[in-house]
Every structure is written in C-alpha cells, then in structure tokens.
Amino acid sequence: MQTQERDIAVTAVALATGERSMPVTAQPAMGGGFRIDVFDSMAALEAEWRALERDDLASLHQSYDWCSAWVETFRHPLAIVRGSLGDHTAFILPLEIIRERGVRRAEFIGTRHSNINTGLFSAEFLQGAAEGLTSAQTTAVAEALRGKADIVILRNVPLDWRGRRSPLASLPAVENQNHAFQLPFLGSFEASLKQVNAKRRRKKFKHQSRLLDAKGGYDYVNAAPDQQDGLLDLFFEQKATRFREAGLPDVFAHAPTQAALRRLLRHGNDGVDATLQMHALRLKGEHEGHIAAVAALSRKGDHVVCQFASIDEALVAEASPGELLFWLMIERLHREGVALFDFGIGDQNYKRSWCPMETTQHDLFLPISGIGHVAALAERSITRAKAAIKSNRQLYTFIQRLRARRGAGPAVADENDRN
The missing domain is CATH 3.40.630 (Aminopeptidase)
Structure with missing residues (x-):
C-alpha cells in the first residue's frame, strides 16, 4: 500500500x-x-x-x-x-x-x-x-x-x-x-535570421538603434537578482495599462498569480537554466532610466520560452521597443547554445514576423x-x-x-x- x-x-x-x-x-x-x-x-x-x-x-x-x-x-x-x-x-x-x-x-x-x-x-x-x-x-x-x-x-x-x-x-x-510559435536557431545568427527575411530584420534593427541613439542610446538589461522584482512590478503596471487601453481584462491582476510569478523568480535559476528571468530595454540620455520594454524568459536546456512581455510606448513608440528587445534577447541567446526560441501560445503578428515554425x-x-x-x-x-x-x-x-x-x-x- x-x-x-x-x-x-x-x-x-x-x-x-x-x-x-x-x-x-x-x-x-x-x-x-x-x-x-x-x-x-x-x-x-x-x-x-x-x-x-x-x-x-x-x-x-x-x-x-x-x-x-x-x-x-x-x-x-x-x-x-x-x-x-x-x-x-x-x-x-x-x-x-x-x-x-x-x-x-x-x-x-x-x-x-x-x-x-x-x-x-x-x-x-x-x-x-x-x-x-x-x-x-x-x-x-x-x-x-x-x-x-x-x-x-x-x-x-x-x-x-x-x-x-x-x-x-x-x-x-x-x-x-x-x-504556439517558435524560431529555431541554426548554425549562425545570420542563418537563423534568413528564416524570417534577414535583410528586412537587419534594416529594422539599424533603424530602431539609430532612433534611440539620437536620444542618448539604450541598454539591454539581463536582470540581476536585485532587479528582478522591480522589473516584474513594472511589467504588471505596463500590462495593466495596455489591457485597459485595449478594453481587455487584465489577466495578471490576480494577486495569487502575481505571488506565484514572484516565487518563480527565486526558483531554479542556476546561471544557465532559469525558471523565470526578467529582461528589459532601458533608455539612456534624455530619457535616462526609463524602461521601454520588459520580457520574462524561461530556459530549460536548449529551449527558451518567452512567458510574457510588455511595452511602454509613451516616449519612443516609433522605435518599436518591444521588437528591439526581442532582437537583443535572441542575439544573445544565439551565442549561449540555445536551439529554439519559443514565443509561446497565442497568434500575434509580431510572433509570425519572427517565427517560421508553428506548433499545434x-x-x-x-x-x-x-x-x-x-x-x-x-x-x-x-x-x-x-x-x-x-x-x-x-x-x-x-x-x-x-x-x-x-x-x-x-x-x-x-x-x-x-x-
């Protein structure tokens, strides 16, 4: 028994x-x-x-x-x-x-x-x-x-x-x-980009970078332990605003859901694999310190999943900060042995623009x-x-x-x- x-x-x-x-x-x-x-x-x-x-x-x-x-x-x-x-x-x-x-x-x-x-x-x-x-x-x-x-x-x-x-x-x-939608990583970053029109992607990245450089530049933030909770709080704020503007219910407003996500930030992060890890695009110059985009990634082995993401387009909407953050995350992960970047479930235009692979x-x-x-x-x-x-x-x-x-x-x- x-x-x-x-x-x-x-x-x-x-x-x-x-x-x-x-x-x-x-x-x-x-x-x-x-x-x-x-x-x-x-x-x-x-x-x-x-x-x-x-x-x-x-x-x-x-x-x-x-x-x-x-x-x-x-x-x-x-x-x-x-x-x-x-x-x-x-x-x-x-x-x-x-x-x-x-x-x-x-x-x-x-x-x-x-x-x-x-x-x-x-x-x-x-x-x-x-x-x-x-x-x-x-x-x-x-x-x-x-x-x-x-x-x-x-x-x-x-x-x-x-x-x-x-x-x-x-x-x-x-x-x-x-x-669900995924981007397989091939032998090189350039080869991976060719799956989704490398020329157009690079042109867009350069345009976004020039726009932000003209305002003082930007930093890609792979959050340290003492930055994780702050970025998660900011994500909740940004997402609440976006849902409100779109007239949609806020699926992250539930207090227990927020509490579980905070626990995930502290579980199983060993430097390579990560149960939940916060990333962000932070502006410099005239908008010093402003976080224009936030994303949370999970990694297990060679598979990375974007669990959720948010943007604040109040200052630099023309630079598409969310798209730029995805470029920076994907470029970095390509150097770290990842084989598949997973945008998760849900059919969105930005996912289709990145992903040659669709999983039923x-x-x-x-x-x-x-x-x-x-x-x-x-x-x-x-x-x-x-x-x-x-x-x-x-x-x-x-x-x-x-x-x-x-x-x-x-x-x-x-x-x-x-x-």
Missing part, C-alpha cells in the same frame, strides 16, 4: 499553526508489472521528479521548481500520478485538482499559465511507448484517480514535439484554439466518472467554439471588449490575452 504525504503547502500551514495531519493512504493500481501510485505531496517524489525532468524535451512547466511555485501559492489538492515498470519510474504526471461547477478536474499544475505541457517520461519508457499509453495503462491511471477526480484534462500538449511523438497522444484529443497543441481528455464523461463532451464543444470564434477576428474582438465591460476577471480570461 502506497503511503501518501500531505500537500507541502498545506503541511507547512499545519506545522505553523501547531496542527498535525495523519498520512493518507491509497491502494495503487497494478497489472503486468505496471504500477500506478497517486501522491498528494510533491516532496515524496522530488528525487525521481528531478531525474526525469533532465530530459531536454520535457517541458519546463512540469519541472519541480515551476510546479512548486504554483502549489505553494494556490494550494490546490494534488494528485500526482507516478507510473512505474518494476522498480523503475516510467513517468510522472504532476496534476492538481480544480473543483468548478461540481466537477473535479485533474489538470497539470499551473496549466492556465503554461505555454507547453508534455509530462515527464523516462528514456526507457519512451522507447517502448511509440504507440502511446496502452489501453491498460490508461485504465490503470483512471482507476487510481477514481474518487479524487471526475476527469483528467491535459491542456496545451503537442502530440509531436521536436521529432518526438508524445506517449499521451493515444488519449482522446481536441485541437487547442491557440497555437491539443487538449487531452480522460473521463473517470459519469460526470466526467459529460464534462469531456462540454469541454470539447467549448474548445471548438473558441477556435471558431478566434478564427473570426471581428467577432473575437467584440467578445473581448464585451467581457471587459462586464468586468471579466482572470479566472475566465483566455490564455491568449496574456500577449
């Missing part, structure tokens, strides 16, 4: 208040040497978890440090699925339980703020999972989660990622309404209870409706403005609104 420990955040609260909690136990699902255990604590799995996340193709959003920041802030109940073959860990699916409208959804931790989700799989399991999870393995996962969740929904999963077929691809799926992601469903089967049908319909709406730009813009007038908050705002 598998002994499970309490959620680390809940445990911390209990210890602080002098309360004691009894361990939770659950019978693991087994069969044919395959075993499923479900944990309601991250700590019990840390060593195995960190071993699996060393896989370069595993998403940073399933890394231990990324997940712990959201768990410590939101404190949703956890249902972390570990699959084992014999004595070896085959995979970990870091899930949390979200209860809404009477339905218990098991989703990737912090999934509403993820750009790509893959789960964590061992090299040995991947070698034997070319066709994805088997029916028996899927059934074992569902049985292990029975009583804890009505449905498993794994959002923003690419069925094929950088040449690898996802073991999760065998689950029922619907295409997510938001695609899917939402995957595993109903567990009767309510879960109904929820799966509803979720598929909602996702298809969102895709249809977003393909009609005028209708999408109208709905966004209508939501803003009605005071729609972050809980109902679409992921694409982050851009």
Whole structure:
C-alpha cells in the first residue's frame, strides 16, 4: 500500500499553526508489472521528479521548481500520478485538482499559465511507448484517480514535439484554439535570421538603434537578482495599462498569480537554466532610466520560452521597443547554445514576423466518472467554439471588449490575452 504525504503547502500551514495531519493512504493500481501510485505531496517524489525532468524535451512547466511555485501559492489538492515498470519510474504526471461547477478536474499544475505541457517520461519508457499509453495503462491511471477526480484534462500538449511523438497522444484529443510559435536557431545568427527575411530584420534593427541613439542610446538589461522584482512590478503596471487601453481584462491582476510569478523568480535559476528571468530595454540620455520594454524568459536546456512581455510606448513608440528587445534577447541567446526560441501560445503578428515554425497543441481528455464523461463532451464543444470564434477576428474582438465591460476577471480570461 502506497503511503501518501500531505500537500507541502498545506503541511507547512499545519506545522505553523501547531496542527498535525495523519498520512493518507491509497491502494495503487497494478497489472503486468505496471504500477500506478497517486501522491498528494510533491516532496515524496522530488528525487525521481528531478531525474526525469533532465530530459531536454520535457517541458519546463512540469519541472519541480515551476510546479512548486504554483502549489505553494494556490494550494490546490494534488494528485500526482507516478507510473512505474518494476522498480523503475516510467513517468510522472504532476496534476492538481480544480473543483468548478461540481466537477473535479485533474489538470497539470499551473496549466492556465503554461505555454507547453508534455509530462515527464523516462528514456526507457519512451522507447517502448511509440504507440502511446496502452489501453491498460490508461485504465490503470483512471482507476487510481477514481474518487479524487471526475476527469483528467491535459491542456496545451503537442502530440509531436521536436521529432518526438508524445506517449499521451493515444488519449482522446481536441485541437487547442491557440497555437504556439517558435524560431529555431541554426548554425549562425545570420542563418537563423534568413528564416524570417534577414535583410528586412537587419534594416529594422539599424533603424530602431539609430532612433534611440539620437536620444542618448539604450541598454539591454539581463536582470540581476536585485532587479528582478522591480522589473516584474513594472511589467504588471505596463500590462495593466495596455489591457485597459485595449478594453481587455487584465489577466495578471490576480494577486495569487502575481505571488506565484514572484516565487518563480527565486526558483531554479542556476546561471544557465532559469525558471523565470526578467529582461528589459532601458533608455539612456534624455530619457535616462526609463524602461521601454520588459520580457520574462524561461530556459530549460536548449529551449527558451518567452512567458510574457510588455511595452511602454509613451516616449519612443516609433522605435518599436518591444521588437528591439526581442532582437537583443535572441542575439544573445544565439551565442549561449540555445536551439529554439519559443514565443509561446497565442497568434500575434509580431510572433509570425519572427517565427517560421508553428506548433499545434491539443487538449487531452480522460473521463473517470459519469460526470466526467459529460464534462469531456462540454469541454470539447467549448474548445471548438473558441477556435471558431478566434478564427473570426471581428467577432473575437467584440467578445473581448464585451467581457471587459462586464468586468471579466482572470479566472475566465483566455490564455491568449496574456500577449
């Protein structure tokens, strides 16, 4: 029988208040040497978890440090699925339980703020999972989660990622309404630029630089530890202004979301890989110290994701400071062994101008209870409706403005609104 420990955040609260909690136990699902255990604590799995996340193709959003920041802030109940073959860990699916409208959804931790989700799989399991999870393995996962969740929904999963077929691809799926956009790095910076019209890009960069040099110049800021929080605060301010001017709900106004992002600044930054790292374009001369653009990057191995970005065009709009900051970040990362710069989910003109690669992601469903089967049908319909709406730009813009007038908050705002 598998002994499970309490959620680390809940445990911390209990210890602080002098309360004691009894361990939770659950019978693991087994069969044919395959075993499923479900944990309601991250700590019990840390060593195995960190071993699996060393896989370069595993998403940073399933890394231990990324997940712990959201768990410590939101404190949703956890249902972390570990699959084992014999004595070896085959995979970990870091899930949390979200209860809404009477339905218990098991989703990737912090999934509403993820750009790509893959789960964590061992090299040995991947070698034997070319066709994805088997029916028996899927059934074992569902049985292990029975009583804890009505449905498993794994959002923003690419069925094929950088040449690898996802073991999760065998689950029922619907295409997510938001695609992701990437710039592959080739042998040289010039070769990478040729994918997106190098001549035009260099001409634009030189024009932007001349405009800012005429006003005293600029600095590219790769934030030091004592600069991180200040730049994140400035991002919140800049983004709030942009959302307000566009008549859109501010998806970053939610205090717990802001708190989780602050935690991410302090998690897992080892000088190369970074859970979250702030970057900025700072003006010199007549506008000394003014921050015209801010971006937050995450890096895991050779993959960098732009998590969010903002601009302040009050002073130098003609220089397109956001575009200039992307040039500076990409140019620097090209020298540091990065293979893929990921602009994240959401279809925006500036992303298409940089990216020759577009990745389709899917939402995957595993109903567990009767309510879960109904929820799966509803979720598929909602996702298809969102895709249809977003393909009609005028209708999408109208709905966004209508939501803003009605005071729609972050809980109902679409992921694409982050851009």
